[in-house]
Amino acid sequence: MGKIRFLIGLWAAKMSIPVMRITGHNATNYPGQIAINICPDFLDHIGKPEHIISVTGTNGKTTVNNMIMDMFDAMGKKVLSNRAGSNTRTGITTALLKGANIWGKPKYDTAVFETDERSTLRIFPWVKPEYVLVTNLFRDSIMRNGHPEFIGDILTANIPRTSKLILNGDDLISVSISPENKRVYYGIDRLDTDLTECINLINDIRICPKCSGKLKYDYLRYHHIGRAHCEDCGFSSPEYDYAGRNIDYDKKTVTIADKNGSGVYSMVNDSIFNIYNMVAITALFREMGYPHEKIVEAMKHSKVVESRYKLVEENGVRIITQLAKEKNALAISRAFDYIKDVPGEKTVLLMMNCLYDEEHWSENTCWMYDCDFEFLNRDDIKEIVVSGPRARDYRLRLLFAGVPEEKIKLMPDELEGARRIDMKKGTAVCVFHGVDSFDLTQEVRKILVERAGKLEG
Amino acid sequence: MKIEVLYPEVCNLYGDLMNVEYLKRSLEASGVSDIEIIDTSLKSEPYFNAHDDADLIYLGTMTERSQELVLKALTPYKARISELIDNGRLFLITGNALELFGEYIQCDDGSKIECMGFFGTHAVRRMLERYNSLYVGKFGDMNIVGFKSQFTHSYGEFEGLFETVRGDGLSPETKSEGIKRNNFLATYIIGPLLVLNPPFTKHVMELMGVKEPKVAYEEAAMDVYEHRYSEFMEPTRGLTY
Numbered sequence: 229m230g231k232i233r234f235l236i237g238l239w240a241a242k243m244s245i246p247v248m249r250i251t252g253h254n255a256t257n258y259p260g261q262i263a264i265n266i267c268p269d270f271l272d273h274i275g276k277p278e279h280i281i282s283v284t285g286t287n288g289k290t291t292v293n294n295m296i297m298d299m300f301d302a303m304g305k306k307v308l309s310n311r312a313g314s315n316t317r318t319g320i321t322t323a324l325l326k327g328a329n330i331w332g333k334p335k336y337d338t339a340v341f342e343t344d345e346r347s348t349l350r351i352f353p354w355v356k357p358e359y360v361l362v363t364n365l366f367r368d369s370i371m372r373n374g375h376p377e378f379i380g381d382i383l384t385a386n387i388p389r390t391s392k393l394i395l396n397g398d399d400l401i402s403v404s405i406s407p408e409n410k411r412v413y414y415g416i417d418r419l420d421t422d423l424t425e426c427i428n429l430i431n432d433i434r435i436c437p438k439c440s441g442k443l444k445y446d447y448l449r450y451h452h453i454g455r456a457h458c459e460d461c462g463f464s465s466p467e468y469d470y471a472g473r474n475i476d477y478d479k480k481t482v483t484i485a486d487k488n489g490s491g492v493y494s495m496v497n498d499s500i501f502n503i504y505n506m507v508a509i510t511a512l513f514r515e516m517g518y519p520h521e522k523i524v525e526a527m528k529h530s531k532v533v534e535s536r537y538k539l540v541e542e543n544g545v546r547i548i549t550q551l552a553k554e555k556n557a558l559a560i561s562r563a564f565d566y567i568k569d570v571p572g573e574k575t576v577l578l579m580m581n582c583l584y585d586e587e588h589w590s591e592n593t594c595w596m597y598d599c600d601f602e603f604l605n606r607d608d609i610k611e612i613v614v615s616g617p618r619a620r621d622y623r624l625r626l627l628f629a630g631v632p633e634e635k636i637k638l639m640p641d642e643l644e645g646a647r648r649i650d651m652k653k654g655t656a657v658c659v660f661h662g663v664d665s666f667d668l669t670q671e672v673r674k675i676l677v678e679r680a681g682k683l684e685g
Numbered sequence: 686m687k688i689e690v691l692y693p694e695v696c697n698l699y700g701d702l703m704n705v706e707y708l709k710r711s712l713e714a715s716g717v718s719d720i721e722i723i724d725t726s727l728k729s730e731p732y733f734n735a736h737d738d739a740d741l742i743y744l745g746t747m748t749e750r751s752q753e754l755v756l757k758a759l760t761p762y763k764a765r766i767s768e769l770i771d772n773g774r775l776f777l778i779t780g781n782a783l784e785l786f787g788e789y790i791q792c793d794d795g796s797k798i799e800c801m802g803f804f805g806t807h808a809v810r811r812m813l814e815r816y817n818s819l820y821v822g823k824f825g826d827m828n829i830v831g832f833k834s835q836f837t838h839s840y841g842e843f844e845g846l847f848e849t850v851r852g853d854g855l856s857p858e859t860k861s862e863g864i865k866r867n868n869f870l871a872t873y874i875i876g877p878l879l880v881l882n883p884p885f886t887k888h889v890m891e892l893m894g895v896k897e898p899k900v901a902y903e904e905a906a907m908d909v910y911e912h913r914y915s916e917f918m919e920p921t922r923g924l925t926y
Contacts, residue, residue, distance in 0.1 A: 349813075370699055370834050370875075371817040371926050377748040378812065378836075434694040440727045440754055442694065460728075557700075589923035590819055590916055592832045594876030597700025620909045624880070627902040628707070 230273070237267035238274070238332050241325050256313025260321030271317070271354035274324045275334040277308055280355060281512065282391075284343045284383070285363030285402070286376070287559065289315070292363055292505050293342035295496065295530035296512065300340070302529035303522070308339040315342040317350045324355075345379045346372065348386040360387055361394040361512050363505065365401040366451065366558045367430055370594055376401045376432055394511050396504065397466045398453050400433045412469040414511040415455075416503060419475065422447035422454065430558055430598050438463045449500060450565070451558060470511035472503055484510045484520070491520030497532045501562075540673065544653035545680035546570075549669050554582040554662030555591065557598035563660055564603040573608050574656040575649050579642045579672065581616035583664040593621045601629040610655075613637045615645035616665075642668055646675040653683055686712060686893065689723045689732045689739040692747075692755055699834070701745030701779050704879040708741070710901035711879075711886055717895060727758045733769060734762050740893045742769070746780025746875050749810070749836070756785055756800060763801050770803060770869045775892050778871035779878055781835060783864055784808040786871065788841070804864050805842035806855065812836050817926035820874055821917045822847030822862050827884045830913045831874035834926075839873070846872050851917060852924055868892055883907055 241263035248255035263270045283293045293311060300307040308327035313319040320341050327336050343351060345365075362383070365376040373379055380401055387393070387406045395402045397413030424445050433452035436443050441460030448454035457464035474483040480495040484507055493510065496502055506527065513523045536551035548570065552563035560580060567574070582591040604612060604626065612635055614622035619640045626636050639645035642665070651657055657676055661669040690705055705722060712720050723732045723739070733739050747755060759766065770776065784790050787806035790798040793813075800807075815836055822829040829847050838856035845854060845861025854862040855873060863872035870889075872878065879886040883900040890898035900906055916922060 371815065374815060374834070374836065375698055375748050377750060381812075429700075435727065442726065442728075585926075589926060590913075592817070592819075592834060592876075592926070594699040594832055594834075597703040597877045597880065620905070620912055624902060624905045624909050627905055628703070628880070633905075 230267075230269070233267045234270060234273035234332065237263040237265075237270050238325055238328070239330065240266055241322075242330070245326070254312065256310075256322055257318050258322075259325060260318035260323075263321055263325055264318065269354075271321055271324070271351070273332060274321070275328050275332050276324065276355060277327070277334050277336045277339040279338040280357040281338070281340045282343045282348075282352075282355075282357035282360045283340065283363070284345050284348065284360065285396075286345070286366040286368050286379070288363040288501055288505050289342050291502065291532055292361065292509060293340060294533065295505060295509055295527070296340050298530035299509070299513070299523070299526035300338075302526045305338070306336060308334075308336040310341050315344040316347040320351055320355060346382060349382055352386040352388060356388040357391050359394060359512060359515065360391045361508055362396065362402045362405060363508060364396050364399045364453070365405075367432060367556075367598065368558070369555055370592055371555075380405050392515065394508060394515065396453075396508065397468050398449070398455060398504075400437065400452060400456065400465060403466060404437060412511055412515060413466045414470040414472075414504075414507045415468040416449075416472040416475075416500070416507060417468075418447045418455075419449070419500075422449055424448060426451065428561055428600055430561065436461060436463050450562065470507055470514065472507040475503065482506065486511075486514055489520055491524045493524055494528055496527065496530055502532055538673075540677055542677045542680035543683050545651055545676075545683065546656040547659070547673060547676045547680065548656055549659045549661060549673055552580040552660040552662065554580045554664060555585075555595050557595040560595075560660070561600040561603070564600055567603060567606070567609070567658060570656050570658060572655055573610055574658050575611040575613070575651065576604060576609055577613045577615060577642075577645055577649055577657065577659045577672070578622050579615045579645065579665055579668070580660050580662040581618045581665065582662060583616070583668075586617045591618055593618060596621060596625045599625075601625050601631075605630045609635070611635055611637060611650045613639050613645040613649045615639045615642040642672055643675060646672040647679070649676075651676070651679055651683065653685065686717055686719065686740045687721045687723060687732075687738055688741045688743060689725060691725050691731065691742065691744045692727055692751075692758065693724050693745075694726055695751040695754060696745040696747045696782060698746040698748070699780065699875040700877050701875065703877045704745070704777070704779065705743055707877065707880045707901060708886065708889065711890060711899065712893075712895065714899045714901045714903075715890060715895050715897065727754055731759070731762055733774070734765050739774070741775045741777060741889070743777050744779075744782040744785075746782060749812075752781065752785060752790065753798060755782075756798070759785065760801060766801065767803060770866055773867045775868040775889070776870060777889065778864075778869070780873065780875040781808070781837060783871035783873060784837060784839060786864065786869075787839060787843075790837070804866070806839045806864065807841055808837040808839045810837045818852050819917050819922070819924050820849070820862070821851040821914065822849045824885060824888070827882075827888070828914050829874075829882055829885060830910065830917055831872075831878055831881060832876055833873050834875055835873060846870055880906065881910060881913065883910055
């Protein structure tokens with residue numbers, strides 16, 4: 229009966245795919261839902277590729293997943309992925325059923341799945357990755373994820389004991405995952421820009437995981453990312469098996485070394501997050517047995533989609549839209565930190581409201597007091613327009629951050645904010661928006677570009 | 686004036702520590718000078734143990750493992766804490782920190798973590814059933830607004846801090862929110878409770894001995910407070926996430 233139900237689920241799901249495409253849907257999630265509705269243990273029955281790689285973590289998993297797929301493509305290897313769809317159980321189920329024949333046998337020998345951390349408990353019992361690559365673990369949505377210790381515990385409870393872990397050695401929360409599993413660590417050697425004290429409000433690793441003594445950071449990049457040791461008990465961050473070093477921003481190269489060799493890699497993007505992603509991916513391919521030369525070549529074909537950041541120059545005004553993922557204090561802090569790299573005078577429009585929440589209840593704004601709004605308290609920021617349903621909350625938080633009251637303009641309507649924000653030639657307008665406000669951001673950008681085009685002098 | 690912050694290295698989730706910063710700035714706005722914030726770490730003796738001049742003792746939200754670390758750190762001082770509560774020392778306790786002052790925490794697997802037992806409450810943890818809610822309550826005539834986001838509910842006998850208008854109290858079974866005894870003030874509300882509730886902040890400052898309390902950024906804070914209260918009271922506004 230189980231097998232028959234599985235096949236009915238598989239066929240129904242497969243038949244739904246052309247129907248969904250004809251009706252203009254992506255068919256990246258719903259077919260998996262149909263399969264599970266008909267056969268709740270569908271994931272147990274569906275054939276899986278022999279080699280499965282899971283990419284998980286708080287930030288960067290989509291980028292890493294896509295880069296890995298680009299590299300396999302460049303190597304001419306056909307690999308199954310949930311790249312186009314969701315990273316939850318239904319998305320991975322959809323990918324697996326698409327990658328199977330009508331009897332449920334796998335058509336691929338390798339799969340790469342971006343995996344939502346919380347969803348691992350509904351995926352890993354049946355889909356057992358050979359490698360689990362963890363990008364990092366940070367605070368995320370308060371409502372959904374609570375805190376990173378909780379997410380780390382979910383991963384520890386659900387990652388199969390047979391999986392080999394590829395972990396960020398500069399992230400002591402990731403390091404603590406599944407202590408009995410085989411593992412390798414990757415990281416980036418000390419940089420000139422490193423600190424030894426945290427300047428962020430969020431630092432989730434302040435005490436020694438062994439003895440609770442105060443941790444001392446040998447170097448710290450942002451939040452808890454860096455190398456630390458405990459002066460009380462001698463605990464320290466692990467040594468890297470794969471180290472990024474000799475970062476050359478002029479030549480846009482980074483050397484990635486391990487005990488058996490090294491390669492000089494071209495940066496796909498010069499942000500430190502993406503250098504971490506490069507080192508992580510190199511560690512994965514090295515563990516799979518690929519030589520550096522082949523990885524270096526393949527990585528040249530990988531791309532980082534820059535939908536998070538867009539720069540338009542119009543009549544001497546730089547209009548920058550930057551994704552600052554709503555309700556995520558850490559992601560927004562990272563986005564705010566970016567503003568120091570925008571040269572010259574600028575004005576800022578804050579509109580990263582969680583519009584979805586506003587339809588149902590009211591955004592939980594506690595994240596604002598975990599988030600580094602202090603990074604916006606700069607002399608070269610001449611005005612900050614606060615907009616959307618949480619405009620008043622932004623205003624209060626900015627005052628708390630020390631921003632002078634006269635610099636803050638309250639404009640609950642985002643489009644009106646775009647019409648009223650100060651703008652002049654030779655300066656920048658920086659718009660911070662959320663995922664929910666992608667469409668609204670297009671309208672805001674359009675207004676800003678039109679206004680810039682009419683500037684005289 | 687002295688404010689002792691217990692274990693800020695781990696009790697710092699959801700922006701809770703900004704309560705202390707807001708209080709400090711509000712005290713400054715009220716003309717209070719010589720404000721000292723005393724951070725007590727897990728490996729040090731609490732200031733309150735050997736001193737009698739802390740005007741407020743604060744403990745904020747933490748992870749579940751940190752709850753056990755904090756219990757280990759505080760339990761040796763149980764008798765002193767009990768004495769301070771009975772003598773009317775001002776405590777402000779937010780989020781799941783309040784559970785440590787009850788009898789025990791019951792975990793998902795049925796095991797129990799023994800707590801300090803000052804109050805007849807116990808918490809029941811459901812790690813995969815996170816509870817998220819907006820909150821509106823009353824403290825006397827004062828409106829209280831805030832957010833809850835937690836893995837637990839608490840049950841048992843206690844005197845509440847707030848009377849719930851919209852939302853749940855310590856559990857869905859009660860409208861009494863938080864725990865109050867003398868000047869021991871504890872609530873499940875997380876994050877910037879004081880920033881979001883200027884009238885309550887003034888009350889806390891009065892309990893600290895400030896005659897004419899003013900809050901920092903008063904106009905903006907009151908605007909946010911009144912706007913949030915109206916919003917949360919809209920009958921069609923969903924309460925749980």
